[in-house]
Amino acid sequence: MKIVSIIIFVLFILFLQIGILPNLQIVSVYPNLFLLCFVGLTILIGEKKLFGWIIAFGLFLDFYSFYSIIGISTTAIFLTCFLAQFLNQRYLKKENKLSVILIFITSLIFYELLLLIAFKIFGIGYDFYPLGLVVKIVYSLILGLPIFYTMKWYVGKIK
């Protein structure tokens, strides 16, 4: 039952990311729900239980993104989740809305920076512009928070 609900959840996120969000772009920007889900799950259940999923989805994103170098998204998601977990445990109070918002914002900026650095190193073209990042953060928070609280409700239910 648990695995079925995970598959349904993954398919739902994939559907939102591929089918719905490209039609709802704001200044050519739309959120990266995969990243938000992983950050959210890291806060809720910890990074250790997610290793396999992070690597599997990271590799999927890498192959799907057709980069000439494989592993950029995988490493970036891995490190972002690690940072989210670190912030959650050390500095921010759990189950506090402001903490969740701060972790989401920090993670989004950190992930974009990692990609920017990696793409510069490997010479891959990357559309980075500050306005886009600001819009992406706000847009991601609007979508990410309801998803996070839905996940939190579900995780609480199965615990």
Add this chain to the structure above:
Amino acid sequence: MKKIFLILFILIIVLVIINLIPGLNKGLGNFVYKIFSPITRLFSNIGKGFANFFHVLASISNLNKENISLKEKNTTLESEIITLKEIEKENDILKKALNISKLDQLTIDVASVVGKDIQGLQDWILINKGAKQGLMVGMTIISAEKALVGRISDVSESFSRVMLINSKDSNIAALLENSRVEGLVKRNEGGGIFMDFIPKTEKLEPGERIITSGTDNLYSRGIFIGTVGTIDLSDNQIFQKITIIPTVNFSKLEQVLIIK
């Protein structure tokens, strides 16, 4: 903590190996696409269906106005078609006289759009034809309406990635069809496209067609890009900045043509 760094270290080693083995990266990518492209295509089509439904609902009030304007446009286009048919006949006669066949000029192939950037980072699409079908990096991609879509940037066995004309690295030498003024088409911060390096002395009209000039040796001359939208003549810039209304709706692209 140590365990995390160990996992990260092993992960990096595995990734380095994948990247070092020639062809493995592209081969695995091709495999992933073969499995996931039907799913992503299905999701994309359902999403488009939703978007179209809401778009129709929102545009009902404008339908009457649009209908009248389209009828007027249709009349103009019909008269243009008659003129063009005459020119085509003349052209055929001249080509026969010069011994040039249409097939010698261009080979066009059709491909379907099977994916796009799902992280929202770059502006590219994925098409279902690759090296196996003779596609190569640099080939021009146009829409069914013969408007410019972009260029092939990566090719795998059965799929190719197309960088769209509104991507950050795209610079297209372009020409205003009537005034014959040349400039460079680039991406603006909002994700749209604009034409740069047009002297302020040039008087332009919104709605004028913009085509490729061919001087960049990337695209052949005469491919339709879009029409002039707004014209910015602000004092704080040397050139006038022209916002372009692209002919292609990149989020709704389903099929494209490849110029080989």
